[in-house]
Amino acid sequence: MTAEAVVFWALASLTVASAAVVVLSRTLIYSAFALLFTFFGVAGLYVMLGADFLAAVQLLVYVGGILVLLLFGVMLTHRIYDLELRNESGQLLQGAIVGTGLFLILALSALRSQWASAPRPPAPTTGAIGQLFMGHYLLPFEAASILLLVALVGAAMIVRRRRDA
Amino acid sequence: MIGLSHYLVVSAALFSLGVLGLLTRRNAVTVLMSIELMLNAANLNMVAFSRYAAGNLGGQIFAVFVIVVAAAEVAVALAIVLTLYRLRRTPNLDEADILKG
Numbered sequence: 001m002t003a004e005a006v007v008f009w010a011l012a013s014l015t016v017a018s019a020a021v022v023v024l025s026r027t028l029i030y031s032a033f034a035l036l037f038t039f040f041g042v043a044g045l046y047v048m049l050g051a052d053f054l055a056a057v058q059l060l061v062y063v064g065g066i067l068v069l070l071l072f073g074v075m076l077t078h079r080i081y082d083l084e085l086r087n088e089s090g091q092l093l094q095g096a097i098v099g100t101g102l103f104l105i106l107a108l109s110a111l112r113s114q115w116a117s118a119p120r121p122p123a124p125t126t127g128a129i130g131q132l133f134m135g136h137y138l139l140p141f142e143a144a145s146i147l148l149l150v151a152l153v154g155a156a157m158i159v160r161r162r163r164d165a
Numbered sequence: 166m167i168g169l170s171h172y173l174v175v176s177a178a179l180f181s182l183g184v185l186g187l188l189t190r191r192n193a194v195t196v197l198m199s200i201e202l203m204l205n206a207a208n209l210n211m212v213a214f215s216r217y218a219a220g221n222l223g224g225q226i227f228a229v230f231v232i233v234v235a236a237a238e239v240a241v242a243l244a245i246v247l248t249l250y251r252l253r254r255t256p257n258l259d260e261a262d263i264l265k266g
Contacts, residue, residue, distance in 0.1 A: 002166075004167055005166075005167055008167045008171065012171070012175045015175060015179065016175065016178045016179065016182070019178070019179050019182045019183075019202055020182055022182070022186065022195075022198055022199070022202065023182045023183070023185050023186035023189075023190070023195075023199060023202070028192060028194065028195065031195055031198055032194075032198070035198050035201065035202075038179075038202065038205070039205070042179075042205050042208070042209060045172065045175070045209060045212075046209075046212055048167075049172070049212050049213055049215075049216045050216055051212045051215070051216070051225050051228075053225070054208075054212060054225050054228055054229065057229060057232060058232070061232050061235075061236055062201075062205075062232070062235075065236060066201065066235065066236060066239050069239055069240065069243055070194060070197060070198060070201075070239065070243070072243070073194045073197070073243045073246055073247070074194055076247055076250070077193075077194060077246060077247065077250045077256040078256070091188060091189055092189050094188070095184075095185050095188035095189035096185065096189075098184060098185070098188060099181045099182065099184050099185035099188070100181070102177075102180070102181045102184055103177055103178060103180075103181035106173075106174075106177035106180065106181070107173075107174045107177045107178070110170045110173035110174055110177060111170050111174065113170075115168070115169045115170060115217065115218060116217070116218050118217070119216055119217050120216060120220060125222060125225060128222055129222055129225060129226065129229070132222060132226055133226070137226055140230065144230055144233045144234075147233070147234070147237055148233060148236065148237050151236075151237030151238075151240055151241050152237070152240055154241055154244075155240040155241045155243070155244040156244075158241070158244035158245060158248055159244045159247050159248060
């Protein structure tokens with residue numbers, strides 16, 4: 001095995017195993033911390049795919065932002081000091097059937113298809129992505145910034161305690 | 166030799182685990198985590214295609230937009246979960262049935 005294959009299989013097994021812990025763990029806080037390792041694994045896979053900027057964004061936004069927000073959600077909706085941090089699940093059989101079937105369909109179609117496999121040589125992407133955002137993708141870029149602003153103001157409005165209610 | 170299909174299979178596994186969590190978990194925060202898993206799987210697909218098949222950076226640009234939408238989504242969804250918890254004292258999605266006729 002080449003060094004690339006070793007690193008790939010290590011990152012892939014880390015990602016999938018911790019994702020399984022996220023979904024199957026009985027304890028909510030374990031799910032949240034396993035999600036951290038899933039995000040790290042996906043960031044490592046981005047690095048292997050030559051997407052250096054995206055790996056940095058993944059670490060900054062997902063690990064630094066979304067995961068912290070989810071941990072706040074865990075802490076605020078449970079009394080953290082008692083051991084009743086249970087995470088019930090139901091319809092496990094039907095869910096497992098749907099999940100396994102979906103995985104088989106997706107994996108088989110990915111393996112059976114004939115893909116063009118000529119990878120680009122890895123090159124720094126940050127400058128090129130910045131120029132695309134300021135040029136060809138300027139309108140979606142501005143729309144995304146307005147979406148973020150509206151979503152954050154809306155989130156603050158929703159959680160606000162109303163005086164009159 | 167690691168090729169495009171390897172990344173697609175990893176992404177399929179991530180996405181299916183997300184679907185499994187979405188279907189089976191009762192806790193609203195865990196359902197949000199499952200949605201994040203599925204978004205990550207889609208992102209991994211797009212970055213892999215951008216490297217191997219497309220030959221340009223379009224997939225990575227789309228992945229950045231997906232990350233933006235994920236951040237907005239998780240902020241609004243957590244606000245809704247907190248409001249629900251304040252109203253019903255439960256994060257359990259099955260008990261949020263006030264609108265049921």
